[in-house]
Amino acid sequence: MSYQPPAQVSSEKARVLRLAYDHVVPGRVQGFHELGVDLVMGKREGYRFWDIDGQEYLDFHLNGGVFTLGHRNPELLAVLRQSLESLDIGNHHFPSLARADLAEQLIRLAPGKMQYVVFATGGSEAIDVAIKSARRATGRRKIVSLDIAYHGRTGLSGATGDDATAVFFNSNSPQDFIKVPFEDVDAVERALRHEDVAAVIIETIPATYGFITPSADYLPRIKALCERYDTLYIADEVQTGLGRTGHLWAVSAWGVEPDILVTAKGFSGGLYPIAATVLNARAGAWLAENGWGHVSGFGGAEVGCALAQRVLEICSDPGNLSHALRISDYFAAGFADIQRRHPYLRRVHRLGLVMGLEFDSPRGGVDMMKALYDIGLWAIFAGFKSSILQVKPGFLIDTRYCDEALERFQDAIRVAERQPKRDAIRLVSGGRSTSGSL
Numbered sequence: 001m002s003y004q005p006p007a008q009v010s011s012e013k014a015r016v017l018r019l020a021y022d023h024v025v026p027g028r029v030q031g032f033h034e035l036g037v038d039l040v041m042g043k044r045e046g047y048r049f050w051d052i053d054g055q056e057y058l059d060f061h062l063n064g065g066v067f068t069l070g071h072r073n074p075e076l077l078a079v080l081r082q083s084l085e086s087l088d089i090g091n092h093h094f095p096s097l098a099r100a101d102l103a104e105q106l107i108r109l110a111p112g113k114m115q116y117v118v119f120a121t122g123g124s125e126a127i128d129v130a131i132k133s134a135r136r137a138t139g140r141r142k143i144v145s146l147d148i149a150y151h152g153r154t155g156l157s158g159a160t161g162d163d164a165t166a167v168f169f170n171s172n173s174p175q176d177f178i179k180v181p182f183e184d185v186d187a188v189e190r191a192l193r194h195e196d197v198a199a200v201i202i203e204t205i206p207a208t209y210g211f212i213t214p215s216a217d218y219l220p221r222i223k224a225l226c227e228r229y230d231t232l233y234i235a236d237e238v239q240t241g242l243g244r245t246g247h248l249w250a251v252s253a254w255g256v257e258p259d260i261l262v263t264a265k266g267f268s269g270g271l272y273p274i275a276a277t278v279l280n281a282r283a284g285a286w287l288a289e290n291g292w293g294h295v296s297g298f299g300g301a302e303v304g305c306a307l308a309q310r311v312l313e314i315c316s317d318p319g320n321l322s323h324a325l326r327i328s329d330y331f332a333a334g335f336a337d338i339q340r341r342h343p344y345l346r347r348v349h350r351l352g353l354v355m356g357l358e359f360d361s362p363r364g365g366v367d368m369m370k371a372l373y374d375i376g377l378w379a380i381f382a383g384f385k386s387s388i389l390q391v392k393p394g395f396l397i398d399t400r401y402c403d404e405a406l407e408r409f410q411d412a413i414r415v416a417e418r419q420p421k422r423d424a425i426r427l428v429s430g431g432r433s434t435s436g437s438l
């Protein structure tokens with residue numbers, strides 16, 4: 001494999017690309033380069049960031065929702081700065097005021113009757129905790145997940161969903177991780193019938209599949225099956241939670257009360273890594289039996305806790321939740337207008353700010369990503385359904401920002417619709433491409 005930074009970039013950018021290729025993640029640098037993207041983030045502020053060579057981007061990727069409250073949100077920065085005045089990471093062996101308060105708030109705001117919170121450094125670790133907890137609570141090993149899902153890249157999370165990367169690392173466990181197609185309730189029942197499945201894990205609206213909204217009865221029927229076969233329901237709300245659907249947690253839109261809920265990404269306010277697994281009494285009973293059953297030196301680091309509390313306050317604020325829905329409707333009207341002139345935009349999948357634009361070409365999402373990138377909007381296609389562009393608008397954007405973005409979508413579609421229709425691609429392992437939820 002050989003890589004040359006593009007000739008037209010500055011020497012500073014070429015240096016970063018070179019170093020990243022040589023020492024950090026060559027396959028990803030090369031993979032993006034082959035898609036026409038050689039991005040190095042520089043300045044960032046609100047819902048915009050700038051490439052280090054100065055090109056401005058409206059951020060419709062938000063790194064999977066990490067920046068749902070914006071880049072370097074001043075209010076959150078102030079909370080973090082204040083925490084740094086008196087706290088540090090803390091010692092996870094001991095109870096802590098910061099963690100106790102955050103746990104109490106999470107339990108109060110979680111759907112259903114939750115009891116415990118395990119803090120983690122990121123989403124993958126938090127999913128691992130969810131799986132371990134379900135196994136311990138049920139005494140069973142098997143985990144059912146969607147074959148188009150992405151739940152992370154650590155051991156257990158990496159073996160769920162599409163496990164091509166787990167296979168790549170010889171870390172898959174097909175005997176324990178059963179994959180079922182999206183919207184196929186019978187397949188879930190066939191898997192649960194043997195009464196040896198610990199949990200069904202579902203990302204409430206699967207990002208890697210382009211945020212196609214599940215039908216009204218899909219998630220409730222899975223929950224009912226879980227109850228019938230004594231299997232736990234794990235809701236992965238890493239991308240869909242924190243108000244993005246107009247509900248604090250997307251599962252609430254279906255009235256589903258999970259046994260375990262996982263939050264990460266945006267929970268950090270984009271400033272300090274923190275994630276959480278929220279457990280009901282049964283799922284978390286092991287915490288009383290084994291105080292050191294899961295240990296994470298940085299999980300729930302105290303400096304991040306007040307920040308996450310403020311994130312929860314902002315994301316559960318009823319005014320902000322209705323604002324998100326108004327913005328969603330504003331986009332819906334804008335996209336409908338574009339669609340009238342450009343049937344290339346086939347379908348808009350949307351629940352609140354969780355959106356996917358489906359195009360009339362197997363690789364339409366990729367072509368749109370590139371066309372938008374060239375004119376200053378960063379959004380990424382769905383890793384396992386390349387006809388769809390994931391659209392993740394910020395939680396606090398205003399209509400002026402929407403107008404600017406809609407204009408760029410309109411301009412980009414004119415370019416993308418002229419591209420030849422090429423075969424779909426899947427961003428999975430194999431060395432060359434990146435994989436994951438993007």
Ligand SMILES: Cc1ncc(COP(=O)(O)O)c(C=O)c1O
Pocket residue numbers: 064122123124125127150151152153203207236238239264265436437438
């Ligand atoms: C739905 C979902 N679950 C879990 C994860 C894993 O989170 P992290 O990257 O913080 O480990 C991701 C990350 O993209 C995700 O999108």
